[in-house]
Amino acid sequence: MxxxxxxxxxxxxxxxxxxxxxxxxxxxxxxxxxxxxxxxxxxxxxxxxxxxxxxxxxxxxxxxxxxxxxxxxxxxxxFDLLIDEEIAAQDESVPSTNGKGRSSSNRWK
Incomplete structure (x- = not known):
């Protein structure tokens, strides 16, 4: 892409x-x-x-x-928005985990 x-x-x-x-x-x-x-x-x-x-x-x-x-x-x-690029950029700049070692990203709708 x-x-x-x-x-x-x-x-x-x-x-x-x-x-x-x-x-x-x-x-x-x-x-x-x-x-x-x-x-x-x-x-x-x-x-x-x-x-x-x-x-x-x-x-x-x-x-x-x-x-x-x-x-x-x-x-x-x-159309439906599947990914919000602004939220994705914020997620990438602030690493966070959900307690299981995985990212708890909110970028997907």
Whole structure:
């Protein structure tokens, strides 16, 4: 993964759901195909691209140095925040353990 705050990446997850509705991860693609084969596929990918652009671009659509690059919760669309980089940075600067020799990090949501 790129570790540049001026970049973003989109990953494609291939999942199979079995007869008991249990999901199984097949693979993760670093460059997922955005071509569509059906109307539902086209709608899903259109919403994906729309949500990504809402997150990475400022509300007026023109990025500049004054934009704080933190999207509002309503701009996240159907995405969920999995890791908070500010909390992760704080965790890395202050080592703490949970009494069992393991880090008690709060960075994961």
């Amino acid at each position: 790129a570790s540049d705050r001026h970049c973003f990446e989109c990953y494609g997850y291939d999942i199979i759901i079995d007869n008991t509705l249990k999901p199984w991860l097949v693979e993760v693609n670093a460059s997922p195909s955005l071509t569509s084969t059906t109307a539902n596929d086209r709608i899903l990918k259109y919403k994906l691209i729309d949500n990504i652009l809402n997150i990475v671009l400022p509300p007026d659509g023109i990025p500049d140095v004054r934009w704080n690059k933190i999207p509002s919760p309503e701009m996240l669309g159907n």
